[in-house]
Amino acid sequence: MCLSRWLVGLLVILATSFTANAKIYTTPILADANELLQTSPDKSLEMTTRYLDQRRLSDPKELSRVHVNDETDHTVRTPLNTINALQIQARAFSLLNLPEEAINTVKKAEKLAAENDLSFTTLETRLIHARIYWDNLKNSATALRMLDQVDKEIEQSKALQLTKQVKILQYQSLLQRAIIESHLDDENKAEKLFIKAKRYLMNLDDSSEVINYQLTIGHHYLEHRHFDLALDRLLGGYWLAVEQEDSAKVARANFELANLFEQRKVFDKALEHATQAGEFFEHFNQTLPLAKTLALIASIYEQQGRFNLALVHYFNALDQENQLKHDIRSARLRLNIARVYLQLYNYPKAEQYLQHTRQLATLSNNEAIQAEAQILQGKLELAEGRTERAVSTLQSGLIAASRLGDLDLQLMGEIVLSAAFEQQNDYYNALLSQRRYEQLFSSKQEDQVKSNVEVFKQQQRMLERSLQLEEMERQRFESEKALYKQKNVTIFLLSFILVILIVLLRRHRVAKQLQTRLMRLRTEFYTHPRSGLRNLRMLTARLPNSLQQSSANFEQWHLGEIINEPLSDRLRFALFEVPFLKHIYLEHGYQKGLEIERQFGEYLKEQVCEPARLYHFSDAMFLYIEPNSRLDTAPDQLAGSIQQLIDNFLDNRQIDNRVRIGMAEYPFLPRAYTAINDHELLDILLMAANAARLISKKEPGSQWVHLSAIDAAPAASFASDNIRKACLQGIDNGLVKVQSSSTYDIIWNNDHDSDKNII
Structure with a gap:
């Protein structure tokens, strides 16, 4: 757990x-x-x-x-x-x-x-x-x-x-x-x-918590009468709250600012902020802060001498406090109402609310309110002409105020007590009260002087900070000016680079399009139009240059190159003829013949896997090339594989499956790798395929013929411009070995005899 x-x-x-x-x-x-x-x-x-x-x-x-x-x-x-x-x-x-x-x-x-x-x-x-x-x-x-x-x-x-x-x-x-x-x-x-x-x-x-901190520390400075610092923090919190659109914190800042301006006797600003705060609290029915705000507005009106407005707001605040059932704040509001009634010479009402105040203060055991109520009671009794009772009440209130250390309350009590003694013609005690008042006032002045000194020091620090800020502002301006120049240079360079990039990207795009087009054209050019297999259209006299390439590129055969890397690779070639492709169009029509030939090409693509290669040599002839690491492998195996390919395709089709195959290896001359090139090897394969075709006319079924030079055959024997004639001479001289699927003698086509320029 x-x-x-x-x-x-x-x-x-x-x-x-x-x-x-x-x-x-x-x-x-x-x-x-x-x-x-x-x-x-x-x-x-x-x-x-x-x-x-x-x-x-x-x-x-x-x-x-x-x-x-x-x-x-x-x-x-x-x-x-x-x-x-x-x-x-x-x-x-x-x-x-x-x-x-x-x-x-x-x-x-x-x-x-x-x-x-x-x-x-x-x-x-x-x-x-x-x-x-x-x-x-x-x-x-x-x-x-x-x-x-x-x-x-x-x-x-x-x-x-x-x-x-x-x-x-x-x-x-x-x-x-x-x-x-x-x-x-x-x-x-x-x-x-x-x-x-x-x-x-x-x-x-956390921006919201920053506002809360500013308002909290601003309230702290206000409570300890550091008005300049409080104003700085409260205004900072107020504008942050306005910027964040935090209406609750704006209302709180308005209330604190109203308190600050009220204590500094800036009543118009205090009333403005208090009214805004009160509207928010009233809209959202927040009883406690609304009661405090109404009491603050009433206090402002009272200090302005607008007693009727003060009474209205005090009564409204009292209604809110009665809902909250908070005795201390209710007692304070009743005391304020009594003071306003006293200033309006409505003594019965003042007496009524003072009595309620004393009852609530006694229940809550709040000595400060009790002391202030006593002094106010003494002032009321003095106004009503009850001088002796007023003196007794005032003295009791002053004792309580002195015990609490409330200097403002003592000042108010002493000045009223002095007036009471003066009405009794007791000038000695009146003078004593006046002197105590002056001593208290002097003490208050000293505290105020100390506070003013502290405020002056704070203002000095703020002025120094302002001067530092001005210097920093000047440095910032210079930095911004230099940054502006640098920014322009950077923008120019970036624009220049952007233009170059656009040009390069466009060139790259055009090159890519041309490359794609070239690949498409090459694919179409190298591909047989009917079977889809690679053909030998690009077989040119320059192809033997590839024979000089490194043996490491054996897998990188290009289309049209039938011999690659002869110095290290042994290749086996088979040129086979599929007769049914000659007759398929005549027997089945163009569309059917085209479909069968395309299927045959796709079939061969699937069956012939790397590194073997297959080319569509002519309409019915195909060239097959594969690596041959052992030259002594029987040629009938390759012929059987090709026959099996054709049989598998023509399975369930009533089509002639005969094949005529001519085969040879490269190097044709084992002792001379470069003696025979691409064209010459094709001529040898064509001779062998033609011989197989002639045999098939005499014997039924598929036929194949394989030509290979003996190991001791000299390269000089084939150093002729007519490879067919040289090959026939090699057969006659025993330099070229002939293998065939037939037991009949092969009759070779002596087409070279018609060329009178052959030596």
Whole structure:
């Protein structure tokens, strides 16, 4: 069982190690559900629930890849896809502010991943678990402890460290740590973690995660009042999101930018970005971010003195928070409403909402809201003329604000308390309060000066970087100019090469066409028009030049060369006549005769195999050549083979099967290889074939005649311009041996006697 789990885990690691980019879902339903998380988490939750309900979990004991990562059967769900669905569900619950359901779901996913020994998916699920503890419960201790466990398991898993995908886990862990440390006001530690996370991010090649990183670190700088750095990061993330057309991240960037401009008192830009963010959240019915955005818009209107608009948006935000049942944010909104009513001199309404605020703050045990509510209560009592009660309330609120270290709240309390003492004509205490206010304000100014110094240093660094960028821009321009020239030269050279290539390709194409045409013409010229066999049309006086070629080219016989490589190869020649081809047209007609002759040619092509050769010499005569390593082989064997060829073709055909064969070997003179050339050898074969034809007139059946010079025959005996006469003289002198299938004497045709120029 352990081995099977190890194999399954290895398959998952291999499957996830092909890319270090964003997570890829093999099931379209889960991919769509994941896309909907940022816009409609409720729909994402509905899709994953339907996916889990409609499919059954496959058998975890199967070890095939289909079990791990693929779903060919739409009625089942693999363990990996089941875990992915549970992860999406948990994140959707988290976004819907349902932490209990989110934690229960992510625990199921973690358990299933551990049961199937999916190490990467297990760690990925634990990271989601830690994020839920922080995002929804703000439990930094538990979240950091879970992150420590993930980092420890990554270090201990050698197999996981070999994959590229582990960088995603390390990046997500570092980014989550940085967010927590930033919220815990450990700015330096958070900065270092953000820098380390960025190193991993550079290797991920994930544009969506780059946007998320920019917005996250921008929020960090904004929380710690590094406005210039925050503006740089948030604007970078905003334009990247616009370029990627990621509407969810554009809305998030708009909200952060609105916060930044609101704190910098740039209300028109803050209102513009907040309105755009609110439109997105309202369109996709995202209650929590919409409530925060409405509260931000209301705060902007309040600071602008547009109290009625501020009240409208505060009430709208309160409606959203009431749906979420979040007591702390509801208490904060009621406190803001009370403050606006106080500025509108509507004291009963202010008192009503302050009372609700104190109740909710007490239930949630939020000291900051309680302290601010007390100071605001004191300000209300002072406005109503209840000076003594106002002084007591303000003093209690200032003690709480001092305990919390809230400088802005102390400043507001001291200035109101000073005014209260002044109404009581207690100028001494009024002066003390005023001095405490001045001390606090001076301390705040010092902090602001330090912040301004830091901002100046940051601006100095940005200016230096801008100057460096200008210099780099100038160098880039020069490089581009040189590159442009080089590009023109390269284009010219490439164009020139392209023209040459086109010309060469055209020449090659034309040459290929001419070669193809030449081969076709040669094939047609060398091929007999009726039988389709090679013929001897190109037999010319220049053919003996081939006798000087190397013996290594024996297999490269060209059409028309009947003798090749005579210095090392012994050849046997047979010139045979097939009489039925002379009569087939007369007896059966032209079409039938043409068909039979073509079939006969195709038959001979099939039967004669390399290295033997066959030529169609004339209408009814064929020249057969084959290697002959032994000169003492009986000629009747070759004659019998040729007769067998003819018999097999004419089987079941009522056609004359007689054959007349003339045979000879090359070298005709064993002691003189080059004494007889192609033409002379053909003359000898024609003499022998003619003799066989004359014999067949006297005797029935096929006949053959074989001529061969004796071993001691001198080459000078055949040094004549008339090889036929020389051959007959050799027969008379006993230099040429005659073998025949007949016992009758052969009467030779003395056609050479009519040539008076023969010596």
